[in-house]
Amino acid sequence: MRRGVGAGAIAKKKLAEAKYKERGTVLAEDQIAQMSKQLETFKTHLEEFASKHKQEIRKSSQFRVQFQEMCATIGVDPLASGKGFWSEMLGVGDFYYELGVQIIEVCLALKHRNGGLITLDELHHRVLKGRGKYAQDVSQDDLVRAIKKLKAMGNGFGMIPVGGSYLVQSVPAELNMDHTVVLQLAEKKGYVTISEIKDSLNWERERASHVVDHLLKEGLAWLDSQAEGEPQYWLPALFSEIASRDVTPEEANQMTP
């Protein structure tokens, strides 16, 4: 008997296909059912994890760092959106949101002194002070993350790497590469001179003057014309004595609203 390509064969083929399709559907349904079950289990585990560690997340900066690193490994950003699963479950978003508010407060309070530029160290010192004795421990890593979040939200925040740490910029003063590199140069002694800029960076005098003028204009630098040799340009943000001094009532009155 010949294996024909007759109507019968076609019909048989169609029936076979239909049966496979059905089988496929059945398979998919199976899988979906299984996955749902797995997800349920996963969700329960997550909720347990969340309740167990919520306190730790709020209290321990070390735990937070490890948690963040874990999230990064699996491709999750717990701060990606304020209302994300993670931030709601664990209150991580709240923690950084509140910290962001505190950072803004400190920067605003000191803006009249330093023109909107502050070292990460000083910011850290003041944030801790503002939180009081019973406050949760906040690390510089926490600050950096909160600032990155603020920056992403368009609050005019920026971070300039200087001498192993950062200068935090809270006022959207236009600082380009030239300005930034001079700030980094100033970090060592708290001031710069035109000669130092020229020698260290190999710039023309005019380029150096231009940068210095801009820093003066933005209120980030003050002129000292009594220095020996040539004028010095000092940055209040880098003046270490300021770090521990409170804002006096007189100073508070001088602050622009």
Place this chain on the structure above:
Amino acid sequence: MSFEWPWQYNFPPFFTLQPNVDTRQKQLAAWCSLALSYCRHRKLYTLDVLEAQESPLFNNKKIERKLSVEAIQVIFEELRKKGNLEWSDKSKSRCLIMWRSPEEWGKLIYQWVSKNGMVNSVFTLYELANGDDTESEEFHGLEEGMLLRSLQALQTDGKAEIITMDDGKGVKFF
């Protein structure tokens, strides 16, 4: 009690008149505050411009910085505009520094008088400013010109009357 200097005092540029207008404004405001606090602490009622340049207030020997005469004049002008300073002479070499107004002084004096039940008594100016009784009071040692003005303020208020006596002036409180 030693005087507590503000952070600006040890910041070298503080002693250079700033070229940037906004920064200069902050600088002048800080200098005015500092000058008044310092004079209040040392109970200085008058300042001589040339002498002032050498005082610790305008001359920080530790950081080797001091205000120029020009800068001091600018600060004094600011204080004058705010009502805290008056020139004693046309050449502007000497001034009265008022970290308290005559009215405020008058009030303090009157408080002491009434607290001690001495209303209706007569005092010589000397007794008020330099007597043993007032030794612990803030107005003890008050410079004569200022004392007179504060009593005049009280007089305008009807709380005192300045009387001329044989060897000077006196005052009666009501």
